[in-house]
Amino acid sequence: MTLRIGCIADDFTGGTDVAAAFRRAGLRTALVFGVPGDDAALPGDCDAAVVALKSRSTPAGEAVAESLATQKWLWSQGAAQVYFKYCSTFDSTPAGNIGPVTDALLDAAGAPLTLSCPASPPNGRTVYQGHLFVHDQPLDESPLRHHPLNPMTDASLPRLLSAQTEHRVGLVDWATVRRGVEAVREALLRFERDGVRHVIADALTDEDLAVLGAAALELPVVTGAAGLAEGLGHAYPSAGHAVADTPLPGGRAAVLAGSCSARTLEQIAHFHSAGLPALHLDVLAAAAGQDVASAALDWYEAQDRDVPVLVYASASPGELAAVQARLGVTEAAAQVEELLGTLAAELVRRGVRKLLVAGGETSGAVTSALGVRAVLVGDEADPGVPWTYTDGLALMLKSGNFGAPDLFVRALEDTTR
Incomplete structure (x- = not known):
């Protein structure tokens, strides 16, 4: 095995997203959940290894420690380059975690600077003049301004990153990018000479x-x-064929959703409109001690085994605000994670073999429970x-904002045969 690149992702669906990008670039890719132990091994012959952490919203010191431990493990597997993937x-x-983690990884590698770009054009994320756009809206005017954990109130990436690091932040503008690879390399060399450590880059395509x-x-x-991970993957020498297509296993199919993003809410609405069975979980009742999980499992057992089901704790902004007002942001999130993790383990025990999970924190809770x-x-x-x-289980871990409105239905249609 020749591991070409290692990646640290700051949440579980982000890890899935970047692993898919490496695979599209022709790299055989493994995805590992949580900080690997010293004796951890990769599952098969891989060109890229992605380690998905739950470090996006943890305290900065904890995120740094986990990221450094993962970087060390990736080096031990042969990775010469480490990619830090964030949303x-x-x-x-302003307290992090992107800046503190990036600085720690650079310090450990003895590297003078890094290139950074969160653009993802197929998902409507572009960067122009250092400003991040979500489709045709600046970040701070998009639905992300209401994010329950990290509300984004500024679209300027240099300003956002400068608040998280004591080092200088520069910008490779779109005109330079359009001049090609050598122009960008020359710009990076100039920034290095000038003592700039973080270099944001524009990208529209x-x-x-x-x-x-x-x-x-x-x-x-x-x-x-x-x-950017996919662009980097394509730049590597040919890595051979990507992972061969794998048929979905037999067994029942289910969706568990905890994300409250606008796109996940659309996907839930589409599932309802398709006439498929769906159950909304009462998080306040669970917090009050009611056995919401057992009631959900009784409901599941009453459904047609040949039809996928949806169980969700997702809520509209108003509903979410009401729950958070009663429980607090941290406790509300913890209740959702515990409830959906418990249900995931029991659903798999009862025969679910195709499980689609919506939301980064939810995905972390589900994979941990399983x-x-x-x-x-x-x-x-x-x-x-x-x-x-x-091990005979197919998992789809979906970022809250990703996927077409019909994803839940389309991904699971005909999977129960």
């Missing part, structure tokens, strides 16, 4: 990201979303949303 909407606060990936090929640490530590990455149902496989 394409730059989810973070996948072609721009391919240019940036080629320009960053020799950097020990690169950071960004899945788009004891899943590593998977191989397969086909995508939508950009950044692949099936993954382990």
Whole structure:
């Protein structure tokens, strides 16, 4: 096995997203959940290894410690380059965690600077003049301004990152990117001479990201979303064939959703409109001690075994605010994670073999509850949303904002045969 690149993702669906990007670039890719132990092994012959952490919203010191331990493990597996993957909407606060983690990885690698770009054009994320856009809206005017954990109130990436690091932040503008790989490399050399450590790059298209990936090929640490990771993957020498297509296993199919993003709410509404069975979980009742999980499992057992089901704790902004007002933000999130993790383990015990999970924190809770530590990455149902496989179980871990409105129905249709 020749591991070409290692990646640290700051949440579980982000790990799935970037693993799919490496696979599209022709790299055989494994996805590992949580900080690997010293004796951890990759599941098969891999060109890329992605380690998915739950470090996006943890205290900065904890995120740094976990990221450094993961970087060390990736080096032990042979990775010469480490990619730090964060959300394409730059989810973070002035306290971190993007800046502190990036600085720690650079310090450990002895690297003078890094290139950063969260653009993901297929998902409507682009960067122009250092400002991040979500489709046609600046980040701070998009639905992300209401994010329950990290509300994004500024679209300027240099300003956002400067609040998280004591080092200088520069920008490779779109005009430079359009001049090609050598122009970007020359700009990086100038920034290095000037003592700039973090270099944001504009990107409007996948072609721009391919240019940036080629320009960053020799950097020990690169950071960004899945788009830049794919551009970087394409810049590597041919890695052979990607993971062969894997048929979905037999057995029942289910969706567990905890994300409150606008896109996940659309996907839930589409599932309802398709006439498929869906159950909304009462988080306040669970917090009050009611056995909501057992009631949900009784409901599940009463459904047609040949039809996929949806169980969700997702809520509209108003409903979410009411729950958070009663429980607090942290306790509300913990209740959802515990409830959906418990249900995931019991559903798999009862025969579910295709499980689609919506939401980064939810995905972390589900994989932890199932004891899943590593998977191989397969086909995508939508950009950044692949099936993954382990021990007769197919998992799809979906970022809250990803996927078409019909994803839940389309991904699971005919899977129960």
